[in-house]
Amino acid sequence: xxxxxxxxxxxxxxxxxxxxxxxxxxxxxxxxxxxxxxxxxxxxxxxxxxxxxxxxxxxxxxxxxxxxxxxxxxxxxxxxxxxxxxxxxxxxxxxxxxxxxxxxxxxxxxxxxxxxxxxxxxxxxxxxxxxxxxxxxxxxxxxxxxxxxxxxxxxxxxxxxxxxxxxxxxxxxxxxxxxxxxxxxxxxxxxxxxxxxxxxxxxxxxxxxxxxxxxxxxxxxxxxxxxxxxxxxxxxxxxxxxxxxxxxxxxxxxxxxxxxxxxxxxxxxxxxxxxxxxxxxxxxxxxxxxxxxxxxxxxxxxxxxxxxxxxxxxxxxxxxxxxxxxxxxxxxxxxxxxxxxxxxxxxxxxxxxxxxxxxxxxxxxxxxxxxxxxxxxxxxxxxxxxxxxxxxxxxxxxxxxxxx
Amino acid sequence: xxxxxxxxxxxxxxxxxxxxxxxxxxxxxxxxxxxxxxxxxxxxxxxxxxxxxxxxxxxxxxxxxxxxxxxxxxxxxxxxxxxxxxxxxxxxxxxxxxxxxxxxxxxxxxxxxxxxxxxxxxxxxxxxxxxxxxxxxxxxxxxxxxxxxxxxxxxxxxxxxxxxxxxxxxxxxxxxxxxxxxxxxxxxxxxxxxxxxxxxxxxxxxxxxxxxxxxxxxxxxxxxxxxxxxxxxxxxxxxxxxxxxxxxxxxxxxxxxxxxxxxxxxxxxxxxxxxxxxxxxxxxxxxxxxxxxxxxxxxxxxxxxxxxxxxxxxxxxxxxxxxxxxxxxxxxxxxxxxxxxxxxxxxxxxxxxxxxxxxxxxxxxxxxxxxxxxxxxxxxxxxxxxxxxxxxxxxxxxxxxxxx
Numbered sequence: 001x002x003x004x005x006x007x008x009x010x011x012x013x014x015x016x017x018x019x020x021x022x023x024x025x026x027x028x029x030x031x032x033x034x035x036x037x038x039x040x041x042x043x044x045x046x047x048x049x050x051x052x053x054x055x056x057x058x059x060x061x062x063x064x065x066x067x068x069x070x071x072x073x074x075x076x077x078x079x080x081x082x083x084x085x086x087x088x089x090x091x092x093x094x095x096x097x098x099x100x101x102x103x104x105x106x107x108x109x110x111x112x113x114x115x116x117x118x119x120x121x122x123x124x125x126x127x128x129x130x131x132x133x134x135x136x137x138x139x140x141x142x143x144x145x146x147x148x149x150x151x152x153x154x155x156x157x158x159x160x161x162x163x164x165x166x167x168x169x170x171x172x173x174x175x176x177x178x179x180x181x182x183x184x185x186x187x188x189x190x191x192x193x194x195x196x197x198x199x200x201x202x203x204x205x206x207x208x209x210x211x212x213x214x215x216x217x218x219x220x221x222x223x224x225x226x227x228x229x230x231x232x233x234x235x236x237x238x239x240x241x242x243x244x245x246x247x248x249x250x251x252x253x254x255x256x257x258x259x260x261x262x263x264x265x266x267x268x269x270x271x272x273x274x275x276x277x278x279x280x281x282x283x284x285x286x287x288x289x290x291x292x293x294x295x296x297x298x299x300x301x302x303x304x305x306x307x308x309x310x311x312x313x314x315x316x317x318x319x320x321x322x323x324x325x326x327x328x329x330x331x332x333x334x335x336x337x338x339x340x341x342x343x344x345x346x347x348x349x350x351x352x353x354x355x356x357x358x359x360x361x362x363x364x365x366x367x368x369x370x371x372x373x374x375x376x377x378x379x380x381x382x383x384x385x386x387x388x389x390x391x392x393x394x395x396x397x398x399x400x401x402x403x404x
Numbered sequence: 405x406x407x408x409x410x411x412x413x414x415x416x417x418x419x420x421x422x423x424x425x426x427x428x429x430x431x432x433x434x435x436x437x438x439x440x441x442x443x444x445x446x447x448x449x450x451x452x453x454x455x456x457x458x459x460x461x462x463x464x465x466x467x468x469x470x471x472x473x474x475x476x477x478x479x480x481x482x483x484x485x486x487x488x489x490x491x492x493x494x495x496x497x498x499x500x501x502x503x504x505x506x507x508x509x510x511x512x513x514x515x516x517x518x519x520x521x522x523x524x525x526x527x528x529x530x531x532x533x534x535x536x537x538x539x540x541x542x543x544x545x546x547x548x549x550x551x552x553x554x555x556x557x558x559x560x561x562x563x564x565x566x567x568x569x570x571x572x573x574x575x576x577x578x579x580x581x582x583x584x585x586x587x588x589x590x591x592x593x594x595x596x597x598x599x600x601x602x603x604x605x606x607x608x609x610x611x612x613x614x615x616x617x618x619x620x621x622x623x624x625x626x627x628x629x630x631x632x633x634x635x636x637x638x639x640x641x642x643x644x645x646x647x648x649x650x651x652x653x654x655x656x657x658x659x660x661x662x663x664x665x666x667x668x669x670x671x672x673x674x675x676x677x678x679x680x681x682x683x684x685x686x687x688x689x690x691x692x693x694x695x696x697x698x699x700x701x702x703x704x705x706x707x708x709x710x711x712x713x714x715x716x717x718x719x720x721x722x723x724x725x726x727x728x729x730x731x732x733x734x735x736x737x738x739x740x741x742x743x744x745x746x747x748x749x750x751x752x753x754x755x756x757x758x759x760x761x762x763x764x765x766x767x768x769x770x771x772x773x774x775x776x777x778x779x780x781x782x783x784x785x786x787x788x789x790x791x792x793x794x795x796x797x798x799x800x801x802x803x804x805x806x807x808x
Binding site: 221222224225226229230252255256259260262263267268269270271273275276277280283287 | 625626628629630633634656659660663664666667668670671672673674675677679680681684687691
C-alpha cells in the first residue's frame with residue numbers, strides 16, 4: 001500500500017516594512033502592506049512532514065515532538081481544511097487521483113532554532129505546513145496562491161512562501177482573495193544582503209503581537225496616518241531600493257519603519273513597549289556606526305529592525321558583517337563563542353571586539369555578559385524547499401520520529 | 405539713594421499636553437498648543453532678584469551663585485531687552501519715573517531643587533526672571549503679556565506665569581504676538597490634584613529637547629498628524645475635563661499625550677528615546693494600579709507623564725498619594741526616607757511599600773536601590789509670587805549673597 005507523504009522546509013522572514021494591525025481578524029487581512037527579507041534556511045528553518053492515510057482517525061499535529069491541539073475553527077484547522085479543499089478540486093478534475101482530501105492527516109513540524117531564541121516561528125511554521133501539504137496533494141498552486149492560505153495561519157507566514165525580497169500586498173477585497181505575497185526580487189538579485197540577529201535577554205514577556213496590534217488599531221491616533229500615508233510611499237520606495245540594490249535607501253527606510261512601528265505601539269492605550277535598554281543600546285551603536293561612515297563621505301552600512309520583541313536584526317552587506325559582529329561583541333560580551341558560519345574570523349575568533357576608527361565609544365555602555373544572549377549570522381535565502389523521504393519527521397507508525 | 409530691586413519666585417510646570425516642535429526657533433513659536441499643571445512653589449521654585457543701578461557697567465546674571473554668560477542675541481539677552489522695552493514705554497508715559505530702562509541690571513537666580521533632580525529649571529527660571537523684572541519695572545503687564553517674553557527665553561516658561569491649569573496657545577501670527585499662556589483654571593478650582601515626581605537614575609544624557617524637537621519636526625512623518633489632528637482635539641477635551649474636575653478623562657488624555665510625544669520622538673530619524681527600563685516599569689505600575697480600580701467598577705486614579713527624560717510625574721487626587729508612594733517604594737526601594745510634606749505616613753514612615761488588593765505584582769520586577777533616586781510629593785500650585793526685601797538674593801555690592 002502507498003504511503004502518501006511529503007516533507008518541506010520553509011524559511012523565517014524579517015520585515016523591513018512592518019505588518020501591524022488587522023482589518024479582518026478571522027481572515028487575517030492587514031491594515032497595510034508589508035515587505036520582508038527571507039532568511040537562509042541553511043541556518044533557520046521550519047521543517048514539516050505531512051502524511052495522509054485512510055487509517056488515520058483524526059487530523060493530528062506535533063510541534064517539536066509535542067502534540068499541538070488542532071482547535072475547531074482555529075488557525076491550524078483553517079489552513080488544513082483550505083488545503084484539503086484545493087486537493088478536492090484536483091481530485092474532481094483527475095478522477096484517478098487517490099482521494100487524499102478525504103483522509104485524515106498527521107503532521108510533524110520541527111524548528112531548528114530554539115523557541116527561546118525569541119524568533120517568531122509561526123511564519124516559517126505555517127509556510128512549511130502549507131508547503132508540505134501542497135506537495136503531498138500535488139497542488140498546481142503558485143507560491144502566491146499558497147500564501148493566501150498560509151496568511152490565515154499567521155499573517156506574516158504568507159511572506160515565507162518566497163525567497164529573496166517579498167511583499168505582502170494588503171489587497172482590498174473583503175474575502176481576502178487579493179491579500180497575498182509576491183516576489184519583489186529573488187535572493188539571486190541581491191545575495192550580498194546578510195543579517196545578524198542579536199537575541200536579547202528579556203526579563204518580561206511583552207504583549208503578544210496578536211492582541212497588541214488590535215489594541216493599536218483601536219486606540220492609536222497615529223496608526224491611521226501611518227496606514228494611509230506613510231506605508232504606501234515606503235512600499236514603493238523600498239521596492240525601488242531593492243530593484244536598484246541601493247543599500248543606503250533600503251537601510252534608511254528599514255530603520256524608519258522599525259521606529260514607526262514601535263512608535264505606534266507606544267501610541268497605543270495602554271502603551272506597548274517591545275524595546276528595552278539593550279535594544280536601545282544596539283540602535284545607538286548602529287546609528288553611530290552609520291554616522292562614522294557618512295562622516296567619511298560614505299553611506300549607511302547597516303540597518304536595524306525590531307519585531308514585537310527586544311531582539312535586533314541588523315541587515316548589512318556581507319563585507320561589513322565582521323565589523324558589526326566585533327562591535328556588538330565589544331558592548332555585549334558573549335558567554336559562548338560566536339558561531340561563524342561564513343568563516344569571517346580566523347581560529348582566534350572575535351576576541352573582545354572592537355570599534356571602527358572614529359567611533360564614539362560613549363554612545364552606549366558596556367553591558368554584562370548575557371544581555372545579548374546569542375548572535376546568529378545568516379543572509380537572504382530561498383523559498384520553501386521540498387525535501388526527500390530521508391528527511392521525514394514521521395515514523396512508520398505515523399507519529400514523530402525521535403530526533404537526535 | 406534708592407535701591408531699585410525686586411525679588412520674585414516662580415513655579416515649575418509639567419505638561420499634560422506636550423510641547424514638541426517649533427515653527428519659529430528664534431521667537432520660540434510652537435507647532436502645537438500645550439497645557440500644563442503648575443506645581444506648588446512651596447516645594448519647587450526658582451527665585452530671582454533683579455536690581456537696576458546706574459553704577460552697573462553691564463547686565464550680569466548669576467544662576468545658583470555662578471555667573472552665567474548673557475550672550476548677545478541669546479535667550480537671556482532677548483528677555484532682558486524685551487523687558488527693558490516695556491519699561492521704556494512706562495517711562496515714556498510717566499516722565500517722573502526713574503529711567504531704569506537705561507540702567508544695567510544685576511540678576512541672581514536660585515533653584516531650590518538640585519539640577520541633578522532632572523527637572524527642567526528653565527521654565528521656572530525664565531518665569532522668575534521675567535516676574536522679578538516686571539515688579540522692578542512696575543510694568544502694568546498681565547501674566548499673559550509677560551508670558552510672551554518668558555516664551556522667548558524657554559518655550560514652556562510661558563506656562564509658569566500662571567498657577568493652576570495653564571494653556572499655551574500656539575497662536576497663528578508670524579511675530580508671535582498671540583503665542584501666549586492663558587489660565588484654564590486657577591489652583592483653587594481643583595486643589596485636590598497632587599503630583600508625585602519619581603526622579604529616575606539615568607546612565608546616559610539623552611538628546612537635548614531643543615535639538616531633539618527640531619529633528620522630530622524635520623523627520624517624523626507622524627508629527628504632522630499629531631499637530632494637525634490630535635492635539636487640537638485633546639486641548640479641548642482636557643480643558644473640559646479640568647473644568648468638570650473629571651479626573652478620569654484628565655488622566656486618560658494626559659497618559660495618551662505623554663505616550664504620543666514619546667512616540668513621535670521614536671518616529672524621529674535617528675530615533676530619540678527618553679524612557680528607559682525604569683520609566684517603562686513605572687508606566688506598568690500605574691497601568692496596573694488603574695486596572696485594579698477600573699476592574700472594581702471605579703475610574704482611573706493616577707496619570708503618568710514624562711518630559712524629555714526618564715523621570716515620571718504621577719498626577720493623582722490627594723487621597724491616592726499614600727497608595728502610590730507605597731507602590732513605588734515597593735518596586736523602587738529608596739536609599740533615603742521619603743520626605744513626607746503632607747504627613748501622609750506616621751512616624752514609622754513608608755516602610756517597604758505595598759500594593760493595593762488585587763494588584764498583579766508580576767507587572768514589573770523589583771529594582772535595585774537608587775533606580776528611582778528620589779520621590780518628591782507636591783501638588784498644583786499658584787503663579788509667580790512677589791517676595792519681600794528679606795528674600796533678596798543680591799547683597800549690597802550687587803553680587804549674589806552666599807546662601808546657607
